[in-house]
Amino acid sequence: MEHSERQWPFGRQAVIGLLTEYGIQPTQQRVDIAGILFDHPQHMSADQVLTCVNKSRPTVSKATVYNTLGLFAEKGLIRQVIVDPNRVFYDSNNLEHHHLYNIDTGKLVDIPVGHLKVEGLPELPHDVVAEGVEVIVRVRNKPTRLFP
Amino acid sequence: MEHSERQWPFGRQAVIGLLTEYGIQPTQQRVDIAGILFDHPQHMSADQVLTCVNKSRPTVSKATVYNTLGLFAEKGLIRQVIVDPNRVFYDSNNLEHHHLYNIDTGKLVDIPVGHLKVEGLPELPHDVVAEGVEVIVRVRNKPTRLFP
DNA sequence: ATTGGTGCAAAGGATTTGCAGTCTA
DNA sequence: TAGACTGCAAATCCTTTGCACCAAT
Numbered sequence: 001m002e003h004s005e006r007q008w009p010f011g012r013q014a015v016i017g018l019l020t021e022y023g024i025q026p027t028q029q030r031v032d033i034a035g036i037l038f039d040h041p042q043h044m045s046a047d048q049v050l051t052c053v054n055k056s057r058p059t060v061s062k063a064t065v066y067n068t069l070g071l072f073a074e075k076g077l078i079r080q081v082i083v084d085p086n087r088v089f090y091d092s093n094n095l096e097h098h099h100l101y102n103i104d105t106g107k108l109v110d111i112p113v114g115h116l117k118v119e120g121l122p123e124l125p126h127d128v129v130a131e132g133v134e135v136i137v138r139v140r141n142k143p144t145r146l147f148p
Numbered sequence: 149m150e151h152s153e154r155q156w157p158f159g160r161q162a163v164i165g166l167l168t169e170y171g172i173q174p175t176q177q178r179v180d181i182a183g184i185l186f187d188h189p190q191h192m193s194a195d196q197v198l199t200c201v202n203k204s205r206p207t208v209s210k211a212t213v214y215n216t217l218g219l220f221a222e223k224g225l226i227r228q229v230i231v232d233p234n235r236v237f238y239d240s241n242n243l244e245h246h247h248l249y250n251i252d253t254g255k256l257v258d259i260p261v262g263h264l265k266v267e268g269l270p271e272l273p274h275d276v277v278a279e280g281v282e283v284i285v286r287v288r289n290k291p292t293r294l295f296p
Numbered sequence: 297a298t299t300g301g302t303g304c305a306a307a308g309g310a311t312t313t314g315c316a317g318t319c320t321a
Numbered sequence: 322t323a324g325a326c327t328g329c330a331a332a333t334c335c336t337t338t339g340c341a342c343c344a345a346t
Contacts, residue, residue, distance in 0.1 A: 025300080025301080025345090027300095027301060027302085027344085027345090028301095028302095028344095029301085029302075030301090045335095046335080046336080047335080060302085060303090061302070061303045061304070062303090062304090062336090063302075063303065063304075063305090063336090063337080063338085064301085064302055064303070066335090066336060066337070067301090067302085067337085070336095070337090080233070082230055082231060082232070082233050083230060084230065085228065085230050085236045085310095085311090086311095086334080086335080087334090087335070088233045088335090088336090100272075102276060103279060111269075111270055114268065114270070115267075115268035116266065116267065116268040116269060116270070117265075117266070117267045117268055118264070118265070118266050118267075118283060119263075119264065119265045119266075119267065120262070120263035120264040120265055121259075121264060121285065122248075122259055122262075122264070124248075124285075124287060125287075126290075127289060127290050128250060128287040128288060128289055128290055129287060129288060129289075129290050129291075130285065130286070130287055131251060131286040131287055131288050132285075132286050133283065133284070133285050133286075134283070134284045134285075134286070135266060135281065135282070135283050135284075136281070136282045136283075136284065137269065137272075137278065137280075137281050137282075138278070138279040138280050138281075138282070139272060139273075139276040139277060139278055139279055140276060140277060140279050141275060141276055141277075142274075142275050142276055142277050143277075173320080173321095173325075173326080175319080175320080175325085175326060175327085176319090176326095176327095177326085177327075178326090193310095194310080194311080195309095195310080208327085208328090209327065209328045209329070210311090210328090210329090211311090211312080211313085211327075211328065211329075211330090212326080212327055212328070214310090214311060214312070215312085215326090215327085218311090218312095233335095233336090234309080234310080234336095235309095235310070236310090236311090
């Protein structure tokens, strides 16, 4: 089952079910972390997750956040999005989609596959297998006109 | 002028001309670094450049390599390619193109725009301007079959 | 009991920065 | 000579690791 079939936001029970489906033992801190990611489809850096999960009271350590996000990504529960050299984002939207990245603000937005198509991909060398095709549209803020 | 109109490999004089065109003062080490990048179209990490430029004899420090690559990218002479969370690649191919990245080997290969097309991009918000559209095809080595 | 998970602090690697010395125009 | 550019080392930032403790089966 693809978790996108479920309803957002995921409740605590749904999150536990989700982890289990992906072969991840649902421990306290893993559920806490997943609970944040799956509140709604979003992109977060490890640091944002750390801050957010410990907002009410410190429950999860930095190392655990990194380990957990790494685990989630490895299991296919979330996706790493690499658009900024300074940090990795983790994406809880499991539907196929692409990204729009604002270089100035660091804001990352989904582009649904919708009618966006990539055509004419070259043949792959015979010794490799495709892992994914990603389209990244980079934008920056429109500069304020100095001379209108 | 787009530097891709020139001939590869760029000779030392052509490199100096190139830097000048891009408003970059052609100092000794900048020319050395650019000389490597523009020997042929390629992707290199800062570390690779550092190693390569100092192959014959140490001429450039690590800090200068980073600063210089940053400057080149800022001036539009080369492009940053962000496909690996562990390092940034710098791309001396100025023609529009996309990338094929082998996660296992870390090898990065160009995909000429040729017949590859991206269609159906959504409209951009009014307050931003497009900086570039990039397609990244990620592949990994075909696993050795344990049970053929 | 055994296995797996977590926290903490220390280690690591990539990149940046501060500052004094050096080069260029 | 003034302004730019470099080198070096120290400083940062993000991320991973080592290891002892805790939790669940």
